Amino acid sequence: MNGRSIPAMLLALAVPGAGHFYLGRRNVAVAYFCIVVFMFAVGLSIDGDLYTPSTSGGGSLKMLASFASMGAGLLYVIAMALHVSGSVISATYEYGSTFTLTAGLMNLLLVLDCWDIANGRKDPPAQAEPDEADGTDA
Amino acid sequence: MRNHMVLMFLYAVATALFFALLWKDERRARIRTFVVIFCALFLGGIALGWVMYFAPYR
Numbered sequence: 001m002n003g004r005s006i007p008a009m010l011l012a013l014a015v016p017g018a019g020h021f022y023l024g025r026r027n028v029a030v031a032y033f034c035i036v037v038f039m040f041a042v043g044l045s046i047d048g049d050l051y052t053p054s055t056s057g058g059g060s061l062k063m064l065a066s067f068a069s070m071g072a073g074l075l076y077v078i079a080m081a082l083h084v085s086g087s088v089i090s091a092t093y094e095y096g097s098t099f100t101l102t103a104g105l106m107n108l109l110l111v112l113d114c115w116d117i118a119n120g121r122k123d124p125p126a127q128a129e130p131d132e133a134d135g136t137d138a
Numbered sequence: 139m140r141n142h143m144v145l146m147f148l149y150a151v152a153t154a155l156f157f158a159l160l161w162k163d164e165r166r167a168r169i170r171t172f173v174v175i176f177c178a179l180f181l182g183g184i185a186l187g188w189v190m191y192f193a194p195y196r
Contacts (some may be wrong), residue, residue, distance in 0.1 A: 028159050035156045042148060046139055095145050102149070106156055113160060 005118035012114045014073045016107045019114035032110055039103035040075045048096020049086035050079055065097075071104030071111075150179035 004023065012019025017033035020026075044050075051065040070076050086093050116122040139145070154175035158168040 031159055032156070035152050039149075039152050042139070042145075046145070092140055092142075092145065095142070095149075099145075099149065102153065109160065 002118045002120070005115055008114040008118050009111050012111045013071075013107070016073065016075070016103075016110060019110060020117070023114060023117050025117070032106075036072070036103050036106050036110075037075065039099050039106065040072055040079075043096045043099025043101075043103060044079060044084050044086070046092040046096040046099070047086040047090035048098070048100040049088070049093065050076065050084065050100060051097075052080070065101060068101045068104045068108075071106075071108040072100070073107055075107075076104065146183055147180055150176050150183075153179060 008019040008022050010019075011022050015033070016036035017029040017031070019029075020032060021029035051062055051069045053063060053066045072079075086096055090096070113122070154172045157175055158172040162168045162171050
């Protein structure tokens, strides 16, 4: 296990794209941040819900939804602190909840991606170096 | 922002962009993946909606 994997995963869990930024993939890190924040913000703006374990009532599906929502990290914490919550009678409640759940799940995927990158399981395509192309040793 | 078609479009664009960046490293492969996922989500959703019109769930 690489020493950078745990900090990268924690950063990625806290802020979308921060793990990739830490690992040196800065362009995609900015893109990931924008996408996840956009999805989360759109979801909340159209009355999407933020699921919590305490309101899940022990239901399995709602527990999974809570896990997905909390995957958004600090975005979830900030939204909960601001008491942003959807209205179930809104016409776009389901759409909004889908957006917020997807944002959380995307961020969880980014956490796992950081693990793969930090441990060398996802290297960018190898660039042929001139010495290798010539078949000679440097 | 309450238009379902607009929301479906935004969702398809964001999701396709995310997975294109996550799964592929080369520019051409990313564009191809983006187009495939976007079409599957947006155009596929519209097509599925038309097919479901004939379902007897009224």
